[in-house]
Amino acid sequence: MTRIRLRVAERPLLSPCSYREPQAPNASPVELPLLRLTADAVIQAPPGVRKVGYSVTAMIDTGCGLSVIENNTRHDLEAAGLIEHLPFADGRPQTTYLAGHAVAYRLGRLWISLIDATPTGLASLPAVPVIAQLLQSPTPLLDTYPLILGLHRGVLDGRKLTREVVPPQPAPLVTDRGRFYGQEWFLESA
Amino acid sequence: MATPLRPDEMIDHAKIDAAHEAATRETLLEHARMGRSVSQWRDGKAVWVTPAEIFARYGLDENGRPRPEPEYITDPDILAQFRERERLNVLLSEGKLDQYFGQYLIAGEGRIFAHGPSPLEARREAEPKAAAVGVPAERLTAYRVPGPELSVATGTFQ
Numbered sequence: 124m125t126r127i128r129l130r131v132a133e134r135p136l137l138s139p140c141s142y143r144e145p146q147a148p149n150a151s152p153v154e155l156p157l158l159r160l161t162a163d164a165v166i167q168a169p170p171g172v173r174k175v176g177y178s179v180t181a182m183i184d185t186g187c188g189l190s191v192i193e194n195n196t197r198h199d200l201e202a203a204g205l206i207e208h209l210p211f212a213d214g215r216p217q218t219t220y221l222a223g224h225a226v227a228y229r230l231g232r233l234w235i236s237l238i239d240a241t242p243t244g245l246a247s248l249p250a251v252p253v254i255a256q257l258l259q260s261p262t263p264l265l266d267t268y269p270l271i272l273g274l275h276r277g278v279l280d281g282r283k284l285t286r287e288v289v290p291p292q293p294a295p296l297v298t299d300r301g302r303f304y305g306q307e308w309f310l311e312s313a
Numbered sequence: 314m315a316t317p318l319r320p321d322e323m324i325d326h327a328k329i330d331a332a333h334e335a336a337t338r339e340t341l342l343e344h345a346r347m348g349r350s351v352s353q354w355r356d357g358k359a360v361w362v363t364p365a366e367i368f369a370r371y372g373l374d375e376n377g378r379p380r381p382e383p384e385y386i387t388d389p390d391i392l393a394q395f396r397e398r399e400r401l402n403v404l405l406s407e408g409k410l411d412q413y414f415g416q417y418l419i420a421g422e423g424r425i426f427a428h429g430p431s432p433l434e435a436r437r438e439a440e441p442k443a444a445a446v447g448v449p450a451e452r453l454t455a456y457r458v459p460g461p462e463l464s465v466a467t468g469t470f471q
Contacts, residue, residue, distance in 0.1 A: 125384055134459065134461070134462050135460075135461040135462070136461055136462055137461045137462065157462055163395065163398065165386075165391055175390055175450075175451040176388065176390065176391045176394070177455075178391065178394040178395055178398060178454050179455070179457075180398070180457070195417070195430065195431050195432055195433070196432060196455070196457075198431065198432075198433045199431075199432040199433045199436065199455060202433055202436075238386060238391075238395060240395060240399060243385070244385040244386070245385060245386035245391070245392060245395055246384065246385055246386075247384050247385065247386050248384075249384065266415060266457075266459060266460070267457070267459035267460075267462060268457070268459070269457055295406060296402055296403065296406045297405060297406045298402040298405065298406065299402070
């Protein structure tokens with residue numbers, strides 16, 4: 124059994140968001156940060172095949188049904204030979220919708236392990252097969268995180284995702300701000 | 314004059330301490346497994362020690378199970394890629410990558426060799442440059458430098 128810590132990234136906003144408490148109109152505004160749950164991932168060849176692994180920062184999104192790979196990174200991964208394409212059962216092309224825009228996709232299988240940089244080394248959850256939508260055209264909405272790890276048929280299957288409350292403390296890296304906001308996330312194998 | 318004791322007749326204090334420690338551990342864990350707190354003398358007063366504290370004292374999780382042991386990455390290429398990504402995370406946090414917003418950096422061993430909107434094209438540019446200074450392609454990583462997002466409430470899929 125293995126347990127790794129995920130990271131909470133704080134993303135900059137084009138227009139920062141804050142509000143005032145109606146009961147305390149003279150108090151300082153309450154800032155609303157944009158936080159994303161992320162994981163360092165390694166995309167690797169299937170077991171038994173020797174190829175160089177591909178490191179990437181992924182976003183964990185349990186509201187996303189399947190995992191998704193953005194078009195540019197998809198090209199890079201295909202060149203590295205790390206995607207196994209999966210034909211649609213009915214042979215017909217499929218589309219998904221991003222911000223109301225239809226985007227064609229194919230399906231692929233990748234082997235993905237998750238990494239946690241600890242003081243004693245790079246701890247990892249073993250690679251599992253992940254079924255992903257491979258987007259076929261540029262999608263600016265996915266520019267921030269080119270790999271989204273979704274709810275099903277992926278790294279969350281058979282694992283336990285937990286959020287723990289911790290005392291807020293300094294966390295200078297914008298890529299690892301969970302402790303600053305009093306939360307830590309973990310993923311562990313069953 | 315007293316006859317000296319043979320070594321096997323002498324009191325083995327270390328063995329006694331170990332047996333005492335093992336007995337204490339078993340007793341405390343038994344209470345914890347039954348969900349019972351125990352009292353302890355601490356800082357001049359009696360305090361209650363909860364089952365979770367007892368489990369934690371012996372390296373167990375809150376339910377008394379062994380904490381999972383992580384596996385560690387040993388592949389030198391992956392270690393090098395992540396070292397580089399950690400370095401870039403620090404630069405990103407310091408605002409030193411702002412000129413690359415929206416681009417991929419192809420970097421390795423402390424150097425950025427190419428950048429652009431396509432990691433594949435940037436990698437093709439970077440690999441010969443990296444090889445020229447002794448950095449193998451296997452140690453390069455494609456690091457996305459994200460720009461600001463539009464709104465705090467923007468989801469990925471809407």
